[in-house]
Amino acid sequence: MNTLKQFPYQNVLVLGLAKSGTAAARILLENGKNVRVNDMKREEENEEAKELKQLGVEVITGHHPLTVLDGIEIVIKNPGIPYENPVVAEAIKRNIPVITEIELAGQLAEGPIVGITGSNGKTTTTTLVYEMLRSSGEKANISGNIGTVASEVAKDIESDEILVVELSSFQLLGIQSFKPTVSVLLNIFEAHLDYHKTLDHYANAKANIFSNQTESDFVVYNLDDDLVVELVENAKAKKVPFSTKQHCQNGAWFDGQTVYFQDQPIMDKREIVLVGEHNFENILAAIAAASLMGAKPEAIRNVLTTFQGVRHRTQFVRKLNNRSFYNDSKATNLLATSRALESFEQPVILLAGGLDRGNDFDGLIPYLDNVKELVVFGQTADKLIKVAKQAGIEHVKIVDNVEHAVHEAYASSEEGDVILLSPACASWDQYRSFEERGDMFVRAVHKL
Missing domain, CATH: 3.40.50.720 (NAD(P)-binding Rossmann-like Domain)
Structure with missing residues (x-):
C-alpha cells in the first residue's frame, strides 16, 4: 500500500x-x-x-x-x-x-496521472483514454468522479501503472500539490453557478488541473473553445491542442473525414461507432492524451471501432416496437442536453427536468426542432414547459418522476421515435445521483 x-x-x-x-x-x-x-x-x-x-x-x-x-x-x-x-x-x-480527497490521491499515486476535466464529455473521454491504454498493453486504472474514489485506487497502484482520473470543478478547487502528468481540459460552459457564483470562478477552478504542472508535463486542450485557449495561455506544461476545425500539427485533429494525431492518420470517421458529432471532441482529446502516455494507433483504432459509449451518457438501452430508448442521465446542464439532441435526426420525445439552480432553459430552443414532445418532472418542470411553448412544441406532459415519464413517452410515441432521457439538470431534487436517475429510466424501459 x-x-x-x-x-x-x-x-x-x-x-x-x-x-x-x-x-x-x-x-x-x-x-x-x-x-x-x-x-x-x-x-x-x-x-x-x-x-x-x-x-x-x-x-x-x-x-x-x-x-x-x-x-x-x-x-x-x-x-x-x-x-x-x-x-x-x-x-x-x-x-x-x-x-478535497483528490489531493490525497495525488500524493498516494506513485505512477503517472492523466487528469481529465471539462463541463461536458469527462466520463466518455476518461473511459476512452483508459480503454486505449489498456488495449495498448499499458497498465492503467480508472477512477475519480467517474465512480471509483481516486485515493482508494491510488493507494494500491505501482509506479509503472497509470492513473486515469475524471475530475470535477468541485474536486479541483481543493488541491494543494495535485499534479497530473497529462491534464485534459475539454471545454468550459456555464455550469454549477449555484456553487461557483460566476463563470470566472468556475473556469478558474477547472484551470487548477494544470496549475501545478511543470515543463515536463502536458496539457491537452480544446483549440476550438476560446475560454479554454485563454485559460491555457499561462500553463507551464507543454501545450497539445485538439480541434475538429483546424490542423493541429502538434496535436489531434479532424479534417472532416480522417482523424489524425500530429500528422499521422489514425482512422476514417466512418469506422467510429460512437454516436454524436460532439463526441469527436472527446475522441480527439482521448487520442492525444492516450498517445502521450504510449497508446499505439492500432489500439486506438480497436477501441474506437468497438466503443459505443458509457452508462448514462447517450447510452442506448433498447429498441422496442421500433422505438429507440437512450439514457443520457449524466446530461446535467444545457450544453450536454443540446449535444445529445444534435445526435439524432429522428423525431425525439425528450424527458427532462430536475434540480432548479436558478438558470433558464432558453438556450435549448435552437436544439428542439426535432423534439415532438416534452415530458417534464422535478423542480424545473414549469421552466421547461415555458421553453416548450416558446419552441412551438404542442405536446407537453408533466409527471412525478422518471419512471412515470417513460410510460407517458412510450404511450404517445410512434414507430421511428427516439425516447431520450436528457434532463439538462442535476438530479438531487429527487435522486441521490444521476446514476440512480438513469438506472430508474433503464429499469422502466425494460419493464415496458
Whole structure:
C-alpha cells in the first residue's frame, strides 16, 4: 500500500462522508492520522459513520458545530459541500487549509496521472483514454468522479501503472500539490453557478488541473473553445491542442473525414461507432492524451471501432416496437442536453427536468426542432414547459418522476421515435445521483 509521504498534518477533520469522505477517513487512519468525521446524516441511519466509529474514528453527526474544528490542522471536504458552509467558512477564517480527497490521491499515486476535466464529455473521454491504454498493453486504472474514489485506487497502484482520473470543478478547487502528468481540459460552459457564483470562478477552478504542472508535463486542450485557449495561455506544461476545425500539427485533429494525431492518420470517421458529432471532441482529446502516455494507433483504432459509449451518457438501452430508448442521465446542464439532441435526426420525445439552480432553459430552443414532445418532472418542470411553448412544441406532459415519464413517452410515441432521457439538470431534487436517475429510466424501459 502506498503511503502519504508528503502530508504533514496529524489532526484531520473529514467534513461530509459519502464515498469520497469515507475513503479519505480510512486512508488517513491507515496512515496513522487522528481523524474526526462530521456528517449531517444522523449516526443511527449512517452506516459509513458507524463503521468508521468502530475503527476508532471520532464521529460527530446530525449537525455541523464549529467545535469540530478545535485542534484540527486541515479539513478534507466532500466536494459537494459549498464554501459557504459554516464549518468551511470558519476553517478558512482560522487559516486552516481546506482540501478535497483528490489531493490525497495525488500524493498516494506513485505512477503517472492523466487528469481529465471539462463541463461536458469527462466520463466518455476518461473511459476512452483508459480503454486505449489498456488495449495498448499499458497498465492503467480508472477512477475519480467517474465512480471509483481516486485515493482508494491510488493507494494500491505501482509506479509503472497509470492513473486515469475524471475530475470535477468541485474536486479541483481543493488541491494543494495535485499534479497530473497529462491534464485534459475539454471545454468550459456555464455550469454549477449555484456553487461557483460566476463563470470566472468556475473556469478558474477547472484551470487548477494544470496549475501545478511543470515543463515536463502536458496539457491537452480544446483549440476550438476560446475560454479554454485563454485559460491555457499561462500553463507551464507543454501545450497539445485538439480541434475538429483546424490542423493541429502538434496535436489531434479532424479534417472532416480522417482523424489524425500530429500528422499521422489514425482512422476514417466512418469506422467510429460512437454516436454524436460532439463526441469527436472527446475522441480527439482521448487520442492525444492516450498517445502521450504510449497508446499505439492500432489500439486506438480497436477501441474506437468497438466503443459505443458509457452508462448514462447517450447510452442506448433498447429498441422496442421500433422505438429507440437512450439514457443520457449524466446530461446535467444545457450544453450536454443540446449535444445529445444534435445526435439524432429522428423525431425525439425528450424527458427532462430536475434540480432548479436558478438558470433558464432558453438556450435549448435552437436544439428542439426535432423534439415532438416534452415530458417534464422535478423542480424545473414549469421552466421547461415555458421553453416548450416558446419552441412551438404542442405536446407537453408533466409527471412525478422518471419512471412515470417513460410510460407517458412510450404511450404517445410512434414507430421511428427516439425516447431520450436528457434532463439538462442535476438530479438531487429527487435522486441521490444521476446514476440512480438513469438506472430508474433503464429499469422502466425494460419493464415496458
